[in-house]
Amino acid sequence: MALSELLKIVTPPDKPKEVPAKPNWAAVEKKLGLQLPDDYKLFVAKFGSGLLGSFVRVYNPFSKDEYLALQKSVISVCEIYQMLSDTFPYEFYPETPGLLPWGNDDNGNSLFWLTRGARNKWPVVVCSGRDNRYQLFEMGMTAFLARTFTGEVKCKIWPKPFAVTSRRAKFEPY
Template sequence: MALGELLKIVTPPDKPKEVPTKPNWAAVEKKLGLQLPDDYKRYVTKFGTGVLGSFLRVYNPFSKREYTSLQKSVVSVCEIHQMRSDTFPYEFYPESPGLLPWGNDDNGNNLFWLTRGARNKWPIVVCSGRDDRSQLFEMGMTAFLARTFTGEVKCKIWPKPFAVKSRRFQFQPN
């Protein structure tokens, strides 16, 4: 279980921010017109809104804030990327398969699912916020996050590795 991998290196908050007692995932998915991966739903329920390792942010569909809301970010991030280049190798949501944003980093890069195949097997694509570079990772979201912080994932878009072996990373609720 990939969330278990992540929990070994990042401690979630005692009280996740912006997570209702009974999250209405059906309403979120109906609004988006697709089902979200199970590991994402477990992540949001466990962590809520915040920043992982002072670097990565996962959008929360229950957040009311523009910068952290999944639904608001899906619209704004897809609009920005669609305007950038006709040579980009992927389509964007709502196209299927397409890139559906689920997070970003402090350098202005975006994290997407490539919505091809079964939702629990959607690969991850990191897209540069400054040019048309992208990198595909054939793993789910929580595996990607865990392996990023253990140093197994090497993202060519990020300036340098920030993973440190045998270190617990902080989650900062916000």
């Protein structure tokens, strides 16, 4: 699993924030009407809420913060992007296949899964928050994060140079 790639470069907190002792993923998935990728669930369990590499936030369905909570973010982000839908080649959640947000970055860009095929094989799409640029990555969320932070994968929407040593091995819990 790709989470192991990420754990080689980023140390999770000893006690992740906003993660219940027994996360009720079934309730989260029922509310969304779809099952989420396993690497996402493992990431949330290991890291909780926080900022990865001083740049990326992964939404947490157990967060009380409306800007970090997965369900609230899915609704608000999809509403915003649906207004721009004629500039993207994909539909947005709840359409399937569609773009389902899982995080954002400090530059106002959004991170999505493209919900096509098996959930554990959903590719990542990064959409610019300032224009109609997007980039598709044929890999899961944690593989994408690990490989962008090591510089193996380049996201054209993110600042250059992105994969610098100062960003690695940092996770700041909220």
